[in-house]
Amino acid sequence: xxxxxxxxxxxxSLWSLFLKKEGWDVIIYEKxxxxxxxxxxxxxxxxxxxxxxxxxxxxxxxxxxxxxxxTVPVYGRMMHDPKGNTVYQPYGRDQTECNYSVSRKxxxxxxxxxxxxxxxxxxxxxxxLSYDYELGLLKFKDEEVKAPVVFGTxxxxxxxxxxxxxxxxxxxxxxxxxxxxxxxxLKSGQYAMEKNALHIWPRGEFMLMGLPNLDGSFTMxxxxxxxxxxxxxxxxxxxxxxxxxxxxxxxxxxxQDQWLxxxxxxxxxxxxxxxxxxxKCVLMGDAAHAIVPFFGxxxxxxxxxxxxxxxxLKKHSSLKKAFELYSLERKPNADAIADMAIExxxxxxxxxxxxxxxxxxxxxxxxxxxTSYRSRYGMVMYTLxxxxxxxxxxxxxxxxxxxxxxxxxxxxxVDWNFLKEKVQNL
Numbered sequence: 327x328x329x330x331x332x333x334x335x336x337x338x339s340l341w342s343l344f345l346k347k348e349g350w351d352v353i354i355y356e357k358x359x360x361x362x363x364x365x366x367x368x369x370x371x372x373x374x375x376x377x378x379x380x381x382x383x384x385x386x387x388x389x390x391x392x393x394x395x396x397t398v399p400v401y402g403r404m405m406h407d408p409k410g411n412t413v414y415q416p417y418g419r420d421q422t423e424c425n426y427s428v429s430r431k432x433x434x435x436x437x438x439x440x441x442x443x444x445x446x447x448x449x450x451x452x453x454x455l456s457y458d459y460e461l462g463l464l465k466f467k468d469e470e471v472k473a474p475v476v477f478g479t480x481x482x483x484x485x486x487x488x489x490x491x492x493x494x495x496x497x498x499x500x501x502x503x504x505x506x507x508x509x510x511x512l513k514s515g516q517y518a519m520e521k522n523a524l525h526i527w528p529r530g531e532f533m534l535m536g537l538p539n540l541d542g543s544f545t546m547x548x549x550x551x552x553x554x555x556x557x558x559x560x561x562x563x564x565x566x567x568x569x570x571x572x573x574x575x576x577x578x579x580x581x582q583d584q585w586l587x588x589x590x591x592x593x594x595x596x597x598x599x600x601x602x603x604x605x606k607c608v609l610m611g612d613a614a615h616a617i618v619p620f621f622g623x624x625x626x627x628x629x630x631x632x633x634x635x636x637x638x639l640k641k642h643s644s645l646k647k648a649f650e651l652y653s654l655e656r657k658p659n660a661d662a663i664a665d666m667a668i669e670x671x672x673x674x675x676x677x678x679x680x681x682x683x684x685x686x687x688x689x690x691x692x693x694x695x696x697t698s699y700r701s702r703y704g705m706v707m708y709t710l711x712x713x714x715x716x717x718x719x720x721x722x723x724x725x726x727x728x729x730x731x732x733x734x735x736x737x738x739x740v741d742w743n744f745l746k747e748k749v750q751n752l
Contacts (some may be wrong), residue, residue, distance in 0.1 A: 327349070327351070327475065328343050328473075328475065329342075329473065329475050330471065330473035330475070330610065331345075331353070331355070331615065332355055332454055332477070332479065332484075333355075333480030334354045334355070334356030334358075334450070335356075336430070336434055336629075337479045337612070337632065338354055338480075338610075338611070339354070339434065339626075340437055340629060340632055341477060341631075341632050341635075342354055343446070344635075344636045345445055345477075346441070346517070346725060347445045349507060352447070353448075353512075353630060355449050355450065355466070355649050356449065356451075356452060358454035358548070359450050359451055360438075361434050361438070362435045362438060362439070363450075371548075373427055373428070373537040374427070374430050374433065374622070374625050375425035375426060375427055375428070375524075375537070375626075376393065376426040376428055376433075376464065377623070377626050378626075378709065379629060379630045379710060380625060380629040381741065382633060383629035383630060383632050384629070386633060386636075387417075388664065395442075396428060396432050396436065396540060397426035397427060397540075398418075398422075398538040399425070399522055400424055400523060400524050400538065401418075401421055401523065402522075402523055402524070403526055404426065404519070404520055404523040404525045404528075405508065405526055405528065406574070407748075408569075409572075414523065415687055416691060417703070417704075419694050419709070420695070420706055421693050422616045423707075424522075425475060425479055425622060427539070429539060429540075429545075432540075433441070433690070439706045442585040452478065453467065454466060454485045456485075456489060458489075459476075459483065459491075460606075462475075462584070462606060474606070475606065475645065476497065476608075477607075478597070478608070478613045478614075479609075479610045479612075480613050481611070481616070482594060482596050482612045484609065484613035484741055486609065486613060487613050491603065492599065492731050494597075497595070497596040497743060498594055498595050499592065499594045500593040500594070500595070500596070500618050500668070500671070501551060501552050501553070502532075502550060502551050503552055503591060503592065504547050504591045505558060505589070506547050507546040507578055507581070507584045508543055508546065508578070508584065508624065509544040509545075509546050510542075510543045513540070516542060517543075518545065519577070521537070521538050521634070526592050526674060527542050527574065527676075528675050528676065529570055529675065530675065530676055531675070532548070532551060532675065533548075533549050534549075534571050534574060536574070538721075546578065548575065549671075551580050552733040554571060556645070558590045563582060563585045564582060573681070584728045593618045593619070595667075596614075596616035596617075597615065597661060598614065599655035599657055600653040600657075601652065602646075602649035602650060604646055604649075605646035608649045608652065608653070610631045610632070611625075612624065612628065615627065615656075615657070615660035617664040617667045618664075618667045618668060618671060619661075620671040620674055621740065623663050623667065623706065623713075629660075630720055631652075634651045635648070637651050641659070658714045659713040661710050662711070663706070665717070666706065666716075666720075683736065685731060685735070685745050686727055686728075688737060689727065689731065692742075693745070693746065697749065698750065699723075699746075701724065702724070704718065706717065719752070723749070723752055726749070726752055730748075
């Protein structure tokens with residue numbers, strides 16, 4: 327069976343390996359140049375975190391050990407207030423539960439290398455112009471390609487998706503944009519901040535984040551609203567950083583030059599249905615369900631798509647049946663994580679410095695360490711529970727904890743025996 331994959335990013339390159347393992351002939355067409363030949367500044371960014379769902383897909387292909395070598399483990403959030411004071415919030419029950427920070431470029435390069443070694447044919451600088459799904463005809467600038475089965479992994483702006491007769495296809499802008507900056511390693515080669523943490527400077531309408539890289543640097547990402555008093559169009563960057571992020575400002579050299587050189591990126595959520603057209607085409611990853619990056623699940627959700635679809639293809643001889651079931655099963659979960667990612671954006675920029683919110687997080691962390699309780703964050707990041715189930719269970723837990731903690735101001739106010747018994751029955 328021949329498969330054509332449109333899009334050689336993270337999901338497309340990983341999916342090619344799943345298909346190749348099952349005996350498919352696989353060709354990838356990628357509209358950009360070979361990311362392995364680009365400088366670090368040219369590659370598309372926002373640092374990623376690999377979590378259990380992504381790890382499960384990589385393990386299926388015996389790739390996790392190789393990928394882990396290019397990651398930095400992240401065990402919790404480090405919150406920075408305007409005066410430079412910090413508060414640490416651990417993520418999981420213990421240090422076996424962590425997120426793995428990784429460069430998008432490095433991970434994509436690794437997967438492309440493995441795909442080529444496996445015999446996948448990859449063509450770069452091949453932008454899709456149109457797709458006739460009935461004829462199975464792909465048109466590129468310099469050629470036409472017959473493709474009886476097409477997998478669209480070409481991102482949020484998917485040309486494949488826009489070619490299909492979907493029942494609905496909506497894009498929801500976040501209303502905020504981002505710019506990346508680099509905090510280099512110290513002259514000693516050491517990290518300038520705590521290495522194994524996601525650093526967050528929450529400031530209400532905007533926030534700064536930092537994720538560690540292997541070379542001792544941090545990728546810093548600033549998120550600003552598209553409208554209001556502070557936007558990328560009118561901010562005085564030097565004054566802004568000195569006032570809002572003084573501890574970070576001291577560690578980012580040549581801030582003004584970086585500011586002018588680095589582009590502003592847009593963020594949006596994509597929701598569409600169905601994800602397939604008969605037995606001819608199916609959408610995966612951001613092409614089917616682009617989400618904002620504030621739950622660290624965009625790539626992980628896409629990798630989970632690969633597991634879901636490959637298992638259905640093994641189970642059903644009919645491509646149409648497998649594609650339809652994949653769309654029906656995955657869409658509710660993708661919608662759930664999309665909504666939770668937006669909620670997490672609000673939480674990260676507005677609530678993480680709030681005393682009541684911090685108390686609730688401390689309570690949840692202790693419950694997770696001492697009982698079988700799982701926070702919504704824990705369910706999403708450290709289990710394979712379907713996103714939809716995690717969302718629903720998280721709502722129940724949040725309602726209960728909000729009610730219980732409404733008159734509490736410290737951990738000393740908590741009746742732990744009562745609380746532990748109650749959360750077991752939620």
